[in-house]
Amino acid sequence: MPDITLVEAVNLALARAMAEDDRVIVFGEDVAVDGGVFRATDGLLARFGPDRVLDTPLSEGLFAGLAVGVAAQGFRPVAEFQFMGFMLPALDQVMNHAGRLRNRTRGRLTCPLVLRAPYGGGIHAPEHHSESFESLFAHVPGIRVVVPSSPARAYGLLLSAIRDPDPVVFLEPKRLYRARRQEVPDDGAGAPLDRCFVLRPGTDLTLVTWGAMVAETLDAAQALDREGVAAEVIDVATLKPLDTDTILASVAKTGRCVIVHEAALTAGFGAEVAARLADDGLFDLRAPVRRVAGWDTVMPYPRQERRYMPGTDRILAAARGLMEYA
Amino acid sequence: MTDRVADFHVDFTRFLAPDGTAVAPLPGFFDDPTLRRLYGHMVLARAFDTKAIALQRTGRLGTYAPSLGQEAVAVAVGAAMVDTDVLVPSFREHGAQLVRGVTLQELFLFWAGDERGNDFAGPRQDFPVCIPVGSHAPHAAGVALAFKLRREARAAVCVFGDGATSKGDVYEAMNLAGAWTLPLVFVVANNQWAISVRRAHQTAARTLAQKAVAAGFAGEQVDGNDVVALCHALRQALDRARAGGGPHLIEALTYRLGDHTTADDASRYRDDEEVGRHWKEDPIARLRAHLTARGAWTRDDEEALLTDCAARVEAAARDAQALAPEPAAALFDHLYATLPPALAGQRAALVQAEADHA
Ligand SMILES: Cc1ncc(C[n+]2csc(CCOP(=O)(O)OP(=O)(O)O)c2C)c(N)n1
Ligand SMILES: [Mg+2]
Numbered sequence: 036m037p038d039i040t041l042v043e044a045v046n047l048a049l050a051r052a053m054a055e056d057d058r059v060i061v062f063g064e065d066v067a068v069d070g071g072v073f074r075a076t077d078g079l080l081a082r083f084g085p086d087r088v089l090d091t092p093l094s095e096g097l098f099a100g101l102a103v104g105v106a107a108q109g110f111r112p113v114a115e116f117q118f119m120g121f122m123l124p125a126l127d128q129v130m131n132h133a134g135r136l137r138n139r140t141r142g143r144l145t146c147p148l149v150l151r152a153p154y155g156g157g158i159h160a161p162e163h164h165s166e167s168f169e170s171l172f173a174h175v176p177g178i179r180v181v182v183p184s185s186p187a188r189a190y191g192l193l194l195s196a197i198r199d200p201d202p203v204v205f206l207e208p209k210r211l212y213r214a215r216r217q218e219v220p221d222d223g224a225g226a227p228l229d230r231c232f233v234l235r236p237g238t239d240l241t242l243v244t245w246g247a248m249v250a251e252t253l254d255a256a257q258a259l260d261r262e263g264v265a266a267e268v269i270d271v272a273t274l275k276p277l278d279t280d281t282i283l284a285s286v287a288k289t290g291r292c293v294i295v296h297e298a299a300l301t302a303g304f305g306a307e308v309a310a311r312l313a314d315d316g317l318f319d320l321r322a323p324v325r326r327v328a329g330w331d332t333v334m335p336y337p338r339q340e341r342r343y344m345p346g347t348d349r350i351l352a353a354a355r356g357l358m359e360y361a
Numbered sequence: 362m363t364d365r366v367a368d369f370h371v372d373f374t375r376f377l378a379p380d381g382t383a384v385a386p387l388p389g390f391f392d393d394p395t396l397r398r399l400y401g402h403m404v405l406a407r408a409f410d411t412k413a414i415a416l417q418r419t420g421r422l423g424t425y426a427p428s429l430g431q432e433a434v435a436v437a438v439g440a441a442m443v444d445t446d447v448l449v450p451s452f453r454e455h456g457a458q459l460v461r462g463v464t465l466q467e468l469f470l471f472w473a474g475d476e477r478g479n480d481f482a483g484p485r486q487d488f489p490v491c492i493p494v495g496s497h498a499p500h501a502a503g504v505a506l507a508f509k510l511r512r513e514a515r516a517a518v519c520v521f522g523d524g525a526t527s528k529g530d531v532y533e534a535m536n537l538a539g540a541w542t543l544p545l546v547f548v549v550a551n552n553q554w555a556i557s558v559r560r561a562h563q564t565a566a567r568t569l570a571q572k573a574v575a576a577g578f579a580g581e582q583v584d585g586n587d588v589v590a591l592c593h594a595l596r597q598a599l600d601r602a603r604a605g606g607g608p609h610l611i612e613a614l615t616y617r618l619g620d621h622t623t624a625d626d627a628s629r630y631r632d633d634e635e636v637g638r639h640w641k642e643d644p645i646a647r648l649r650a651h652l653t654a655r656g657a658w659t660r661d662d663e664e665a666l667l668t669d670c671a672a673r674v675e676a677a678a679r680d681a682q683a684l685a686p687e688p689a690a691a692l693f694d695h696l697y698a699t700l701p702p703a704l705a706g707q708r709a710a711l712v713q714a715e716a717d718h719a
Contacts, residue, residue, distance in 0.1 A: 060510070086510050092540055097499050097533035104449075104503015108486070110510070112503075127530075131493045132500070138695045140489055141480040145698070177696050200698040229701045276703035 063115030134177030191226025381650025430618030437591030465677030524555025585613030
């Protein structure tokens with residue numbers, strides 16, 4: 036079995052889900068003939084036909100609402116947004132409808148839909164193509180927010196997201212789409228939602244991150260290792276609902292925590308993780324909780340984006356600072 | 362050289378004049394029993410309105426959106442649809458909901474702020490009321506897409522107001538319905554007002570029906586206080602949609618005789634003279650006059666109907682109020698299919714706080 040990239044793993048999971056359940060349909064802009072702007076839906080039209088892979092008119096709010104309606108009828112729509120920056124018109128549908136329909140009808144109508152979107156910077160894309168506003172979605176009750184960080188995780192998490200009976204916003208780190216290859220057996224095994232994954236065990240410091248920043252964070256952990264600091268790396272994977280147990284257990288062991296995300300600092304999801312640590316992990320902490328995040332600026336144009344995105348150096352500086360606390 | 366490449370027209374249809382006389386022979390379907398049934402539905406919808414406003418005034422119901430003067434639109438929608446169709450309403454269509462089998466008690470529960478009012482025992486696939494104006498139009502497209510993909514001879518009906526036609530999502534749904542030939546009938550309940558903004562300020566378009574033209578399908582105007590014309594137009598549109606003929610738009614010209622909601626004071630933006638003029642178009646009086654002239658309605662019939670409607674409404678209001686609120690845990694118990702472990706703590710805290718208070 037050849038190793039595959041993250042975007043190929045997304046494609047594999049979509050094909051698997053469509054093959055095993057004919058209620059699964061895929062729609063969005065350019066997803067059919069063109070196979071999606073990142074080719075995530077490549078080949079699905081040929082294999083599953085035009086009733087199950089549909090190019091919609093160019094309207095994100097529309098196809099998010101379309102997903103709500105068709106999901107309420109028992110289909111399992113997977114809608115693709117070309118870039119996260121264009122999801123904002125869909126926020127109305129996510130907040131006002133998808134997250135509420137089950138609750139407000141007391142379970143009579145449900146919303147088993149998945150909204151997929153590539154997010155984040157680092158690919159020298161035009162303005163509005165590099166945003167990371169996962170915390171907007173994490174604030175919405177009644178939905179799940181899932182962010183894979185590797186090909187295998189993308190395959191398993193996407194399968195679980197599609198099989199899940201509730202709405203899932205599935206954010207794909209586009210910088211990692213083709214960054215590395217991994218063996219991903221097409222065995223139909225879903226990865227657990229609502230759980231963090233410990234990617235690397237350690238005893239001195241906990242690094243909490245998700246999505247694209249997992250790469251820089253693992254690099255930082257390796258560098259720390261050479262300095263004699265054993266960093267534990269946690270991939271949050273499901274931001275909402277948040278598995279605080281795994282994070283608290285880690286910090287109970289290490290006493291130090293750095294949270295890393297690409298999104299802007301203020302009211303970023305790192306603030307939620309830090310607040311949970313303050314609530315339930317305060318007496319395990321030996322040092323302040325640090326956040327390494329994007330600046331509270333507009334996402335710059337590509338020439339400056341590396342200055343915005345947290346690099347390994349900033350993670351290392353924060354980690355070293357925390358190691359000063361005995 | 363210039364060629365005309367597109368041309369369109371918008372028809373207006375009415376069968377009953379405001380005084381109840383037939384201006385054209387009624388379609389065969391409208392026999393006495395049918396007309397009496399439609400009349401009964403409209404009177405029940407108005408009785409619900411009256412009771413709901415009374416309950417709101419005495420603090421037993423939340424903010425309520427009455428449909429006074431628009432009963433024909435909702436009742437025609439309910440009557441023209443068949444059970445297997447799906448209604449995707451806005452918030453002034455309780456007349457349609459009643460005809461489709463939503464119970465008076467469920468309606469009272471909903472407007473009293475109880476989610477159980479949306480768990481209709483009758484039309485299980487109908488959508489509940491939609492408050493964010495126009496945002497339900499894409500849902501109706503999704504429902505219609507489901508019918509089309511499953512090759513089912515069913516149609517969805519989406520109802521919204523004149524104000525909603527200014528919203529992008531409404532046009533987006535119409536555009537999709539046209540592009541994909543969806544079995545979807547849009548009904549614009551043009552009651553001339555969006556709270557305090559009059560129809561003329563909403564758009565420079567001469568009719569709202571013509572908005573369908575840009576989406577690639579036909580729109581028509583119908584006298585929205587003539588339940589016969591509405592039923593007729595709706596049945597034609599629904600039959601066509603179920604047979605694969607695609608979407609249609611009906612602009613029902615009506616008038617909101619009451620306040621926008623119980624939180625509104627319409628005298629701030631329109632005068633009594635205007636409202637008085639529109640009372641002469643009242644859909645209920647119109648059909649009563651027609652039925653009476655046909656010899657199909659008597660004073661006794663009227664009295665019996667009013668008594669029956671009042672009794673049903675009273676009983677339903679009583680039953681709804683007698684129902685104990687759900688337990689506190691209900692806030693959490695319908696949020697997800699299975700409550701995520703991450704929320705167990707919050708749920709327990711709420712339940713505990715409730716127990717401490719008791
Ligand atoms: C998106 C949105 N904006 C504003 C409101 C507040 N609001 C409720 S009803 C209404 C007017 C709606 O007018 P129309 O579509 O004509 O329906 P009608 O109330 O006349 O039945 C407004 C502005 C809302 N509910 N949703
Ligand atoms: Mg209006």
